[in-house]
Amino acid sequence: MVFNKTQCVAPMLVRRMRRITRADVIGQSTANASTEWQEFGRTLRAWRERRELSLRDLxxxxxxHFSLIGKWEQGKHRPPVEAITALDAELDxxxxxxxxxxxAAMVDADQLRKSTVEVKTSSWDEGEDMERRRLIRDAAVVAVGGAVAPALAALTDAWQASEPRIAGASVSGVMIDxxxxxxxxHAKTARTEPPAVVLTALxxxxxxxxxxxxxKQPDAxxxxxTHAAARHAALIAGKWTDMGNRRQARRWWRTTRALIDESGDRLLASWLRSREALHRRSDPAEDLTEVLKLSQEARRLAGQQPTAPLVAALTAEAKTLAAMGSHTDAVGTLREAEKMFDRLPALTGAFHRLGERGLWFDRxxxxxxxxxxxxxxxxxxxxEGLYPVSDQTLPRIRLHRAALHARTDPEQAAQEAFKIVDDLSIERWMTRYAMDAKLVxxxxxxxxxxLPAARELRALTASRSV
Incomplete structure (x- = not known):
């Protein structure tokens, strides 16, 4: 018997979504839903036509039924998980x-979910919250696969329940650790896995x-x-930025700042503001002046001692200045960051050592x-010699190289950039790639x-950024 790794998850996913929303949304009209399902339909049709299949053939x-597939292609109905899995496999x-x-499902879930950080304790429905948690876990399993997901979820709940709570708190120290x-x-995985996969796990x-x-929890x-939650919130915000969802990204960056400021950790607050500046700089709708202010705030929070957050703040400021055309100031700030990097002590704890390869990328x-x-x-x-092949940064460096030679050999540079972008699968696409393609x-x-290559690059980048 051939076992489909999502078969054990899909029925449970649908049942739980029905209970949470108190309505059967699977298969109903998407007239009031997000346009993401319409985009799914366009993608489905493109793959079907690419395989030269009629609706009846597929x-x-x-x-x-072919009439259902037609409605999915038009974005009029939401397909169930089983159908999505089967279509993806059949169309390769x-x-x-x-x-x-x-x-699309994440957008739907966001429309349905209650607020988290802002919600009042008195209004929190624990039974409903458990269903929401399980729904999100199931969605993550659909993304990464795994027949053991239901057992894993049950074991996680059992493990948390078995840990002794801190006096006056609803959590244990082990859970926070x-x-x-x-x-x-998650931060490590985010460097190699598609944004949607990382987002669901987060x-x-x-x-x-x-x-x-x-x-309400004891102060300590x-x-x-809030320290642990802020680190997750920053990664969530970053993935929403990578996926081009500005509204969600801004919501989660605000949540990140609120959480980390509440924790009182100034160095982590600096680090996460630098991360925010890094991601927001890739959004063409952002005001770079505001991004620069954010980088400078990160620098202020880091203080004067040589630390990874201070180096990150300086490089974030330097890259923003360069993007604004202030090249002399950018290079001067970069050199300041390099000097501080040379003075860094060995780092432990929440901060990963700012590797040499990261500084080479900034340069x-x-x-x-x-x-x-x-x-x-x-x-x-x-x-290029320091980054592994699977790292999401490597294509960006290659796009920098194409941009560097765009004036002396424009046709070759445009062709090379087009190939780099074309080789990136849609699920691994990030707004930062669009920024670097536009640099070329x-x-x-x-x-x-x-030039034809330039027109093709522009069209491909635009289609990926929709």
Missing amino acids: AERVRW AGGELMARALR DWEDAAAA AADFAEMAPHLAR VRRDL SLIYTLAGDVKNAAQSQDAA LGALPEQARA
Whole structure:
């Protein structure tokens, strides 16, 4: 018997969503829902046509009625998880349909969920919260697979219930330590896995913390709990930024700042504000002046002693200055960061050591924006040798290299950039890639911007950024 890894999850996912929403939303009209399901439908149709299949042909293969598939393609109905899995597998879509559907499901879940950090303790429905937590876990399993998910969820609940609570608190010290460890694990995974997959895993952990954040806790417990939650919230905000959802990103950046300021950890507050500046700089709708202020606030919070947060704040400020065209100031701030980096002591705890490769990446971007060919090329050579093939940063460095040569060999640069973008699967696409592709297009001489390769790069980047 061939076992489908989502078969054990999908029925439970649908049943729990029905109980949470108090209405059967699976298969109903999406007229009032997000446009993400319409995007899913367009993607489904594109894959079907790419495989040269009619609606009836596809229906016969996946054993769903052709009229239903037609409605899914039009975005008029939400397909169930079983159908999405079958369609993705039959069309050999490489997970793209799953990623599109997961994004739409996350938007739906956000519309249905109650607020977490802001919710009043008196209004918190623990039974409903448990169902929400399980729903999010199930969604994560659809993204990453795994037949053991139901057992894992039950074991997690049992493990938390078995840990002795701190006096006057609703959590144990071990639970908070586990969430701190989880944040570090998520940060590592975020460098290699698709944003939607990372986001669902983060959501599962944050959903476990949320009811405890809504309750009154002893001061020391509250401090530690908000510290762990802030690290998760920052990663969630970053993934929403990567996926181009500005509204969700801003909501979670505000949550991040509120949580970390409540924890009282100035260094982590600095670190997370630098991360916010890094992500928001990739949003073309952002005011770079405001992003610069955020970087400067991170620098103020870091203080004067050599620490990883101070280096991160300086490099965030330098990259923002470079993006604003203040190249001399950007290079000066970068050199200040380099000097501080050389003075860093060994780091432990919540901060990962700011690796040499990260600084080489920063140099690559800043010198490319400044048009310093020698230093940019040296930085790109060094960085490419340090980043693993699976790291999401490597395509960005290669786009920097294409931008560097866009003026001297525009056609080759545009072709190379197009290939880099085209090789990135839709589920791994991030707004930062769009920013770097536009860096190439902006560096092309005026007369070269009409080249076929440049037009193709512009069109592909625009379609990925929708």
